[in-house]
Amino acid sequence: MIRDITLGQYYPAKSVIHQLDPRVKLVTTVIYVISLFVANGIVGYAVATLFLGVVIKLSKVPFKYITKGLKAIVLLLVLTAVFNLFLIDGEIVLWRWGIFRITDQGVRTAVFMAIRLIYLIIGSSVMTLTTTPNDLTDGLEKLLGPMKKIHVPVHEIAMMMSIALRFIPILLEETDKIMKAQIARGADFETGNLIQKAKAMVPLLVPLFISAFRRANDLAMAMEARCYHGGDGRTKMKPLHYESRDKTAYGVVWCYLAVMILVGRYFT
């Protein structure tokens, strides 16, 4: 039941997008998000849509999988749209009722803001769906590498991230198991008022914490037994290498950003 959460879930497939270097995908995602804020007209959004469409097509991830992540932000989406709709002032008033009024500018902002949010989520979902968590943290570590010079513990941050990502499904599974075990003993997690519900969580949370600590302890032991001592002088088993397809991808992405900036300038 808890497994339905898609955030950060990898979708295994063989595609160009899957094979790209994680750094390329991270940079592309950032550029894409920037491009969404550069765009401010129909033409700009059309180009952004085209780009996203082509990437999704290439990734071979079913479309319904990608949109799953949107469910989580429906409320946020509706709220922003409503606020923009009513609060933005414009020249032409389309509708008015008491103090409420909707202007052309309001409609425009509401629609574009919603599109931005949707594309933002879809864009980052494509990245996480086509990149394994390990690759993602590897890429991040490498990208942030220069920050080591100013004493940012980049390796440690990346390691913590990959451990956390690795533990999410494990802890979810554990939660599921303990929950079922307690339900089998007659526990009730659904009915009752807020206080009763909070109290009902105790038989779930206590074992969950104990198991989390046990696992953390085991992991720390296992890491130490293999002489882990942080990032200094540590080499990679599979170092990241740019292939020619990665360079092509960078070329395409920078061209895309240039087009978006030009469009933003001349088509408003």
Place this chain on the structure above:
Amino acid sequence: MAIKVKNVNYTYAEGTAYEIHALKDINLEIPDGQFVGLIGHTGSGKSTLVQHLNGLMKATGGTIYYNGKDIYGEGFSMKELRSKVGLVFQYPEHQLFEIDVLTDVCFGPRNLGFSKEEAEEKAKAALRLVGMKEEYDRRSPFELSGGQKRRVAIAGVLAMEPEVLILDEPTAGLDPKGRDEILDQIARLKKERGITIVLVSHSMEDVARYVDRIIVMNQGQVKFDGVPKEVFRHYKELEEIGLAAPQVTYLMQELKAKGAEVDTDATTIREAADAIENWLKGRQG
């Protein structure tokens, strides 16, 4: 007739890339008072199947009847079913949470609506039944040894006084002594309370000595279903699906292959000894 499983199918993560068809058209009947061994290789669907029996998982196809009533039918109380069909999960000690052993075992009966006194009475009876002495009642469950924790967890389900007790790999991760103690206790329990027991295991050796019937699962399907000796006759096929018949089966088969006219159906060492003795006597006489 207690539990009837009819055409049950279950698919994990249906409609995704991770889809697994874990149960394929399972049909079973488990009558009252039977001691059943459910055996299969890891991943064969044993745990999935037993979680259906007390309604923790809902079949994606087919249905289950408890005492003739459809458990997915309207107005059927799942809570009541769960009090009648007790399920002890794999590594049940991971679900302990209370400050002391007795309070933890009381959790089940308290949820069923029994008063504190009644619950404690049931909890104490259950603890004695699994061989936990009174001196442990007020100890923290986290201070106990692995085998003791597991017994406390089993008592936690027993205290609800179920009509059917399902134990999912109760001996996993225990040393041989702990394993034998738990299995003996379960056998005693069967004798004393006369309840139906389903014992899940991936080891034939463990189960052969105790059960009336063995159900063998493989890749989500029931492969064999019968009394132990019947099932062990398929020892070659059992090997193919990653299981093994008890050692005595191999011994008897080998003796027979060497020309000794022994009864190959012996499933325990005792029976094997008798069979060999009979054969020897027959030769002399």
